[in-house]
Amino acid sequence: MCEANAYVIKDGQEEIYLESVDILRPEGNQIYLRNIFGEQKVFKGKIKEMSLLNHKIILEEER
């Protein structure tokens, strides 16, 4: 399936934030994420980059 894993960069390392993300909705300085299991999270920060073929969403915390 075509969901993607969301990662946050911490100390230069990609740390998993939420697996199997389906829905992404930026809302001001936050991002609403929901995965295929119905788990929901709101991330304080922005999307740094997405690579859909690699199933990767890189998130960057608000500074």
Add this chain to the structure above:
Amino acid sequence: MCEANAYVIKDGQEEIYLESVDILRPEGNQIYLRNIFGEQKVFKGKIKEMSLLNHKIILEEER
């Protein structure tokens, strides 16, 4: 494959902006997009919502 089509909402309708997008990189008030054919575009606006399972990226023009 797991790329997605990017659409822009014009007069309430979803209009195709770029097909088969792989890379998305928000840059300030613009978004860099590249698809699996190497075509590149820079959109003036933001991501409204993404549904990866539906292979859909909805973009919203800057007001």
